[in-house]
Amino acid sequence: MALRSVVSRKTLAPALRHYRSLTTFTLPDLPYDYGALEPAISGEIMRLHHQKHHQTYVTNYNKALEQLDAAVSKGDAKGVVQLQSALKFNGGGHVNHSIFWQNLKPVSEGGGEPPHGALGWAIDKDFGSLEALVKKINSEGAALQGSGWVWLALDKEQKILKVETTPNQDPLVTKGVSLVPLLGVDVWEHAYYLQYKNVRPDYLTNIWKVINWKYASEVYEKESA
């Protein structure tokens, strides 16, 4: 009986809570040089995009995480809820750009080579052809109002490929919990403006020359198993 009161949840729980550690994040390395995607995307854009934009999302996400940790420890519900905007925006920015760097590959390493195998067949089945898919992604990307991303997604539940867009830094999962990102194209102006100015459609037309379909296929095969 005495034992029960010693090991009650009230005594254990706060001690356990203090031992929870916080995992923070770091900027992933680019798997290629800043200039390696030229002429499709300039080295200047790649450097700013990685070292400034993505780094800022990582820095601010870590800050928000620390503040969240403190708010959760204090039981500050209002603080927790208020932090959600910063978490979504910066966490989303980190998630999205981490995928994006893997979606790109220098031409000399296979960038632009069309998808084969299972993903190639799935594209033909769900869109008619690769050209039709590219056209749809380009059209949705060009029409996106403001900042955001255009995605080639696998719906794990319905077992079909879809084209989706998300605003700002919303990750794909905000459009559906069963959606897996195979390919994301950043259509924020910072992704292309220095090189393509206002002509977003030219950026979209050219990016296919450096798309890493091998990575997309790997993700597809793993998630559709």
Next chain:
Amino acid sequence: MALLRSIAISSNKTITLARSARSLTTATLPPLPYSYDALEPVISGEIMMLHHQKHHQTYVTNYNSALELLHTAMDKGDVSAVVGLQSAVKFNGGGHINHSIFWKNLRPVNAGGGEPPHKKLGWQIDTDFGSFNALISKMNAEGAALQGSGWVWLAFDKELKRLKVETTANQDPLVTKGATLVPLLGIDVWEHAYYLQYKNVKLEYLKNIWKIINWEYAGEVYEKEAQ
């Protein structure tokens, strides 16, 4: 009764014919009140040229396209199409409205750009924000923190008779934040407004833009609306 009713029905049909003769007023790109490089070194001539001739022009062009489609849909009584067009109308119409205000909010230094507001607007700023510098700090902070694309506004609330700082997303006009809000000053924080010159450092753009803000225009709008 039956005769009157049939006359009324036929007059309804005539009214319908009159509706097709309804006219459409399209938008045009307003000229800039200064040359493209007149705002240097704060905003480069290259940015001003692209911003006016490409971005604003595209909003005007696409707004007019949406208006034509809207006009046709309304003639046909196609409710689904009318509703479907609202996104294009809001985005492009908003883009046209917002940028038309923006060009008036800016002024070359040698024409008075950057000179702080005096008289009534100056006093109202002190009343509602404590000081001119406090207002600038607030607008810079809100502009820097804006997620994605949008605008930061100095607004006059006609109903509450006070100034406010507001933000809107994408090309949403200020009125979407409140029917009684009048835009005195809008700052475009879309990346196209500054990226070629300031790259990712949005805050530098915001700190510098105050050197070319046209407070005279803001003061005129304020005095007109505050009557």
